[in-house]
Amino acid sequence: MERMTVTVTIYDVAREAGVSMATVSRVVNNNPNVKPQTRKKVFEAIERLGYRPNAVARGLASKKTTTVGVVIPDISNSIFAEVARGIEDIANMYHYNIILSNADKKKEKEIRVINTLLEKQVDGLLFMGGVVSEDHINAFRTSSVPVVLCGTADDQNIMPSVDIDHERAAFDAVQLLIQNGHRSIGMISGPLQDPANGFSRYQGYKKALEEAGIELDEDYIRLGNYRYESGIDATDYFLKLPNRPTAIFSATDEMAIGAIHKIQDEGLRVPEDMSVMSIDNIRMASMVRPQLTTVAQPMYDIGAVSMRLLTKLMNKEAMEMTQVVLPHEIIKRSSVAPR
Amino acid sequence: MERMTVTVTIYDVAREAGVSMATVSRVVNNNPNVKPQTRKKVFEAIERLGYRPNAVARGLASKKTTTVGVVIPDISNSIFAEVARGIEDIANMYHYNIILSNADKKKEKEIRVINTLLEKQVDGLLFMGGVVSEDHINAFRTSSVPVVLCGTADDQNIMPSVDIDHERAAFDAVQLLIQNGHRSIGMISGPLQDPANGFSRYQGYKKALEEAGIELDEDYIRLGNYRYESGIDATDYFLKLPNRPTAIFSATDEMAIGAIHKIQDEGLRVPEDMSVMSIDNIRMASMVRPQLTTVAQPMYDIGAVSMRLLTKLMNKEAMEMTQVVLPHEIIKRSSVAPR
DNA sequence: CTGTTAGCGCATTCAG
């Protein structure tokens, strides 16, 4: 394909329109201080020359790039992809673009990515990751632009963030199971180093049991890695237990779906023989049979709200609270039954 | 959180190290023409001052931004998300960043997005979309940077692109059904305006029937919108047909999963009562029961290869062929049975 | 309402 490669600058437009470059700059930037007549002349010149403003030059001069950096664990994971969509929609609404970088929850990669994003002079940073360590905080501190944590939070709560209350979500889930008469509830947890999806959800499980006066049984806890297969493996273990649980609480939907399938593959029925519930509400949750009862985490909103928060921070708007906790919601479907 | 906001420039480093800014520029850019000793001095000054090169200034001076634009229909769609991951991995490998923009296959939004990406002076553009119209081609033509189509192609084949042969993939799928003795095969198609996933796959279906001497029956064709629910609806229709098909070929996995569930919800069995097969091989395909037989489309590779192609184009490397067609592969699982 | 003048922070000649 042939490409035409004429670089026309603001200066060319100025000459063509018979005005100064300052005036051209004004009309391009929608500055009201331009006579309609000259504005028209300039627009015509722009049209005639096919002028396209150079955002890089503009960024250098104005010290604003209208782009924000997004550090994400893995865009191919549907949960993060949904969050990313929320981010991009709001970014777009406020005329920002996003630079997207996968960091796989690897600290070293996260730090590296944060730095290149900062080099690119993004106007703000959205961080989704695993642990928010001291090193992260330091990297953020050397940033001259605002940062908001998205779907996670630092344990000191000094950073702006938007997330759900993971512990409470897990608590509510397990409580539902208990209300259904279950007393022996196996948990498929995520890695405990993961504060949000791992540790907090595990804590919620523990507290729910505690509140119900059910003693914690270490045999009823299995660690998974969030993947479907690890849900299968954990369930395999539970099924072989002499006194197997009557219900399984999974930290995430994907592992829960693994659990359902494992149970079914062993010739048992969900929820008649064993109930299953979890947290997330990914699309797949309503595409399994039986459909999965779960606690919905508002992925899209987490993205949208954090981007919105970031715009406010970038505008230096006064904020009372920069730690927002979005509500979760129990979605009752068909994978839990009373016993 | 307190942020420290000292802007240290290349000039500061030069002064601190007792050299000129040209020298600092050289060491930052890894230019070999610097005495190891002075290089060391410079690095120390950089360290001491916490200097971070300004990529925007660099971009203006060098006319290269090391970022590429990615126009994507919808990042929350797992197929595109997978492609995006392939893109980003390779981009990262070659030290590029990506600006990601959703355009929902809306022409007007696509054109707008392409233009802002070009304004941002991306070094290249990756385009995933629906139709590639004349207007698109024109927008690409005014671009001074290379563009590659990703998971789609223009019908004149003048643009660099990487994709699978959708028609052939559909052909192979339907042929497998025919080999299994099926003669009445319902198709759940995508919108026919969509060249890749819609029209081409429909063509493949037609040709396979034709080759097998099976007459095309309009009653056996249903249009869906790629979503799970539309698979359910289409299957509902097929099930009510007086002479219902013995197999269903769906243009995409997601609709196929809807088909499977609809069949099961009506008390029938897959594949005993009705076979189902499709194209894509999304992760969910192996998370359904029965597991879905499908034609795998190498999503990740499509992204990775197109990004790799783009790097070559950006480097002005000589290329013999810029239209690459990646192989697809039939994945036999459990949703198809002989009849 | 409009033009002039300085940079923004860096890469890149061109000398030396």
Add this chain to the structure above:
DNA sequence: CTGAATGCGCTAACAG
């Protein structure tokens, strides 16, 4: 191997 000078394309005072 190193430094001085120039300009990338634009915004932002500052005058007028």
